[in-house]
Amino acid sequence: MFEAARPPHPSEIPDGVAAVDPSQCAEMAHAGSSTPAAPDAADAAAGLAVETAGLTKRFGERVAVDGVELRVPRGSAFGFLGPNGAGKTTLIRMLLGLTHASAGTMSLLGHPVPARRAEALSRVGAIVEEPRFHPHLSGRENLRIIAAARGAEAHARIGPALERVGLAERAGDRVKKYSLGMRQRLGVARCLLADPLLLILDEPTNGLDPGGIQEFRDMVRAMVEREGRTVFLSSHLLDEVEKI
Numbered sequence: 433m434f435e436a437a438r439p440p441h442p443s444e445i446p447d448g449v450a451a452v453d454p455s456q457c458a459e460m461a462h463a464g465s466s467t468p469a470a471p472d473a474a475d476a477a478a479g480l481a482v483e484t485a486g487l488t489k490r491f492g493e494r495v496a497v498d499g500v501e502l503r504v505p506r507g508s509a510f511g512f513l514g515p516n517g518a519g520k521t522t523l524i525r526m527l528l529g530l531t532h533a534s535a536g537t538m539s540l541l542g543h544p545v546p547a548r549r550a551e552a553l554s555r556v557g558a559i560v561e562e563p564r565f566h567p568h569l570s571g572r573e574n575l576r577i578i579a580a581a582r583g584a585e586a587h588a589r590i591g592p593a594l595e596r597v598g599l600a601e602r603a604g605d606r607v608k609k610y611s612l613g614m615r616q617r618l619g620v621a622r623c624l625l626a627d628p629l630l631l632i633l634d635e636p637t638n639g640l641d642p643g644g645i646q647e648f649r650d651m652v653r654a655m656v657e658r659e660g661r662t663v664f665l666s667s668h669l670l671d672e673v674e675k676i
Contacts, residue, residue, distance in 0.1 A: 481506045481630045481662035482527065486536035489522050496522045499536070504664055506541075506629070509656045511674075512666045520666035521561060524634050528558055541629055557623025558632040563615055567608035571599055571618050574607060579625055586625040593624040597651065613644035620651065631655065633665040 482504035489497040497519040504510045514520050525531045527538055529549040538545050543552035565574045572590065579586040594600045597617040607615065616636060623631055637645050655661045 479506055480504060480539075481508075481541055482510075482539075482664055484527075484536060484538040487523065487526065487533055487538055488535040489519070489526060489531070490534040497526070504662065506662050507656065507660050509652055509663045509665070512664065513668070514666075515668050518668075520668075521634055524558070524560055524632055524666060527632065528553065528556075528560070530560070555626060555629040556632065557620075557626050557628035557630070558634075559616070559619045559623065559636060560632075560634045562612075562638075563619030563622065565607045565615065565618065568606055570604050570606055571610070571614075571621075572603040574618070575622060575625065578622055582625060585627075589625050589627065590621075593621040596624060597621045598647065611644075612639045613641065613647075616640065616644075616648070617651075628661065630662045630664065633663065635666055635668070637667070637669070 480503055482502055484500055484502040487497060487500040487502075488495065500523060502512075512520055512523070522531070526533050527540060527545065529546045532546070540552040540556055543549075545552050565571075566577070569577075572594065575590045575593065576587070579590055591600070594603045597620050599614065599617055599621060602610070602614065607618065610618065620631070620633075620636075637648055640648065652663050652665070656663055
C-alpha cells in the first residue's frame with residue numbers, strides 16, 4: 433500500500449521555508465478493504481511503525497520542520513513527499529536521533545525517541561542521503577565490517593542480503609567500481625543485516641537510471657507485500673512513489 437503524508441496548510445508555514453503542496457500528495461487504500469472499526473489509542477499505537485506529534489525543528493530563527501504529524505502503519509510503504517529543501521532529510525535525522533527536535537514527540541515501532549532510541553533502532557535500517565562505504569574494499573567486506581558490530585546473526589545475513597538486492601555476483605568487486613544504483617542497493621543490503629521491521633530511506637531513487645528505479649520499486653514492493661516490512665521513504669517525485 434502506498435500512503436502519502438498530509439503536509440501543513442501553506443498558511444502554517446513560516447516565510448522562507450519550503451512547504452509541500454497538498455495537491456502533490458495522494459493516498460491509495462488496499463484493494464477490496466473495508467473501513468475498520470476505530471481502534472482505541474493503545475491498539476492504534478501498537479500498529480504504528482512511525483508516529484510523530486507536533487514535530488518541529490528550528491535552526492535559529494529559521495523553521496525547517498514545522499509541527500509534523502505522522503502516523504505510519506506497520507506493513508506499508510509510506511511516501512513522505514515534498515520539494516527539495518522542504519525539510520525531509522531533517523525530519524529523518526530527527527527520527528533516527530541524529531539531531532534533536534526543537535518541539536514535539538516521536539516514536540519508532542512503539543519506542544519513544546530519543547528516550548528509548550537504542551531499542552527503537554535495533555530493528556530499524558536507514559539510509560540518510562547517499563550511502564557511504566570504504567571504496568577500496570569489496571561490497572562483501574564492507575558488510576562484514578558492519579556485521580562485526582552486530583554479532584553472529586548479522587554475519588549470517590550477509591549472503592542472503594546480497595542475494596536479496598541483486599549484488600551477489602558483484603559482491604567481490606571493490607565499491608569504487610560500483611555505480612550509484614549499486615551503492616544504493618548495497619546500502620539496502622547493509623540495512624537488512626539488522627533484519628529490520630522498518631526501513632527509512634532518504635530520496636533512494638536519486639541518480640538512478642530507469643532500469644535501476646524499476647528494480648528498486650520491485651524490491652520495495654517485495655519487502656512490504658512478501659516480507660511484511662514497513663518502508664518509509666522520502667521523495668520529491670510523487671509519480672515515482674505512486675508506482676511502488
